[in-house]
Amino acid sequence: MQKLTNKEEEIMQILWKLEKAFVKDVLAEIKKDKPHYNTLSTIIRNLEEKGYVSYNAYGKTHQYYPIISKEVYKEKYMNTAIENYFNNSYKNVVSFFAKEEKISVDELKEIIAIIEKNN
Incomplete structure (x- = not known):
């Protein structure tokens, strides 16, 4: 692709x-x-x-x-961006957005709740 x-x-x-x-x-x-x-x-x-x-x-x-869905494209290029710019670390992605004040504490708590629910 x-x-x-x-x-x-x-x-x-x-x-x-x-x-x-x-x-x-x-x-x-x-x-x-x-x-x-x-x-x-x-x-x-x-x-x-x-x-x-x-x-x-x-x-x-x-x-x-x-013929390529938005979801397939998003997954491919998000994974590429995370690999290339965040050392393949989702923690680095979240930290980046927290430092840039693009994500709130409440949103982080929601993310944690989602993770805990799915585990």
Whole structure:
């Protein structure tokens, strides 16, 4: 599974949300920095070449849909980020967010409760 560019990830987020879409539908969902229609079409074709999307053809028009789920992508790239930036340690991940004040004590307590419930 190839890593996606930021713009490809943005397009995949839209396709995961819409489930099936024509290029014009994807374009309508982009709120800022809208690419030209042809540029967006090229990005989606690149996603197809990378194995992230497929399509149904209706004459010359294609309706695209994701073939890699958001969950599969998230798991792959979260694991990669944890390996590359946190020495493969979830404790380091949680510590990072605590130091950055991105997670509260109450949220940490909720996490601990979830872990205790599942063990």
